[in-house]
Amino acid sequence: MMLLTGNQTGSLLAWYRIKTLFDKGVLNEQNASRAVIIKTFVTTDLQKAIAEHYGLRCVETLTGFKYIGAKLGKYERAIPELLRRNYADLAEQETRPLRLAHSSFYIFGGEESYGYSGADFVRDKDGNGAVVMFCEVAAYAKSRGQTVDQLLDEIFATFGFFAEKNGSLIFEGAEGAKKIARLAESYSTHPFSDVLGSKVVEIKNFETETIQDVEGDTVPRERMSIFELEDQTRIAVRPSGTEPKIKYYLFAQRRPKSGKFDVAELSRIKAQVADKLDHLWDWLQKDAHSRLNK
Numbered sequence: 001m002m003l004l005t006g007n008q009t010g011s012l013l014a015w016y017r018i019k020t021l022f023d024k025g026v027l028n029e030q031n032a033s034r035a036v037i038i039k040t041f042v043t044t045d046l047q048k049a050i051a052e053h054y055g056l057r058c059v060e061t062l063t064g065f066k067y068i069g070a071k072l073g074k075y076e077r078a079i080p081e082l083l084r085r086n087y088a089d090l091a092e093q094e095t096r097p098l099r100l101a102h103s104s105f106y107i108f109g110g111e112e113s114y115g116y117s118g119a120d121f122v123r124d125k126d127g128n129g130a131v132v133m134f135c136e137v138a139a140y141a142k143s144r145g146q147t148v149d150q151l152l153d154e155i156f157a158t159f160g161f162f163a164e165k166n167g168s169l170i171f172e173g174a175e176g177a178k179k180i181a182r183l184a185e186s187y188s189t190h191p192f193s194d195v196l197g198s199k200v201v202e203i204k205n206f207e208t209e210t211i212q213d214v215e216g217d218t219v220p221r222e223r224m225s226i227f228e229l230e231d232q233t234r235i236a237v238r239p240s241g242t243e244p245k246i247k248y249y250l251f252a253q254r255r256p257k258s259g260k261f262d263v264a265e266l267s268r269i270k271a272q273v274a275d276k277l278d279h280l281w282d283w284l285q286k287d288a289h290s291r292l293n294k
Contacts, residue, residue, distance in 0.1 A: 036106055040060065040111050044251065046159060050159055059215060158260055162253045169288055183246055184223055202228040205225050206226075223238060236251075
C-alpha cells in the first residue's frame with residue numbers, strides 16, 4: 001500500500017481536470033489564459049508546472065482556504081453586474097462561459113494538507129467533491145490499466161519529479177513561545193546565504209516585505225520566510241498559528257533536460273531527491289538549535 005501525500009493527490013486532481021477540460025473542448029489555446037488554478041505558497045510546485053504547460057495561470061496564496069475563497073469572490077465581481085445577477089443560483093454550465101468571457105475560470109484549488117475544491121460554487125475545502133474527483137481520476141487510471149501511483153509516475157516523467165518534506169520543531173510553554181519567536185526572527189535578521197553548498201538566490205519575507213501575487217494583488221503580511229536556492233530547492237519557515245511549533249516545508253525538484261524521464265531514471269531520481277530532503281532536514285534542525293544557542 002502506498003500513501004499519497006496531499007501534494008500528490010492535489011497534483012493528480014489538477015492535472016486530470018485541466019487535461020479533461022481540454023479534451024472536452026471547454027478549454028483551448030485561445031481561452032486557456034482565462035483559466036486558473038490556486039495553490040498555497042507551501043504547496044508543491046508540480047501544480048504550477050502543470051498549469052504553465054497548458055497555458056493556465058497559477059495563483060499562490062497564504063495557507064487557508066479563506067484566501068482561495070477571496071480570489072473566487074474577486075473573479076465573480078469581475079463579471080459585469082448585469083450578467084452576474086443571481087450568480088449563486090446559476091448552474092455551472094451558465095457561470096462557466098461568463099467566467100471564460102469576462103473573468104477567470106477557476107479549475108482547481110488546494111493546500112498541501114489534503115484540502116481541495118474543484119468549482120467556485122464551493123468556496124471552502126470540499127471533502128465530498130474531492131472524493132468524487134479522485135474517484136474519477138482512479139477510474140481513468142484503471143481504464144488505462146494503471147494504478148493511481150503509476151499515473152502519478154507518468155505525470156512525474158512528463159513534468160519533472162517534485163518531492164516535498166514537512167518537519168517541525170516543538171517548544172512547549174511560555175519559554176517555548178519565546179524560542180519560536182526568536183527563531184522566526186533570526187531567519188529575518190540572519191537569513192541563509194547558502195544551504196549545503198547551494199547559494200540562496202531569492203528570499204521572500206512575508207512579514208516585512210510587500211509581496212504581490214501574479215495577478216498584482218498584495219499578499220497579507222504573515223510571519224513566514226521562503227528561501228529559493230540555485231539548485232531549485234525551496235525552504236519555507238513559519239511559526240504555527242495553533243500549535244507550539246515552528247514549521248518547515250522543504251521542496252526539491254528534478255526536471256527532465258529533454259523529453260521525459262524513463263522508468264529506471266525516475267526510480268533513481270526519486271531515491272536521490274528523498275535522500276537530499278532527509279539531509280536538508282537534518283541540516284535545518286542543527287542550524288535551528290545553533291541559532292537558539294547564540
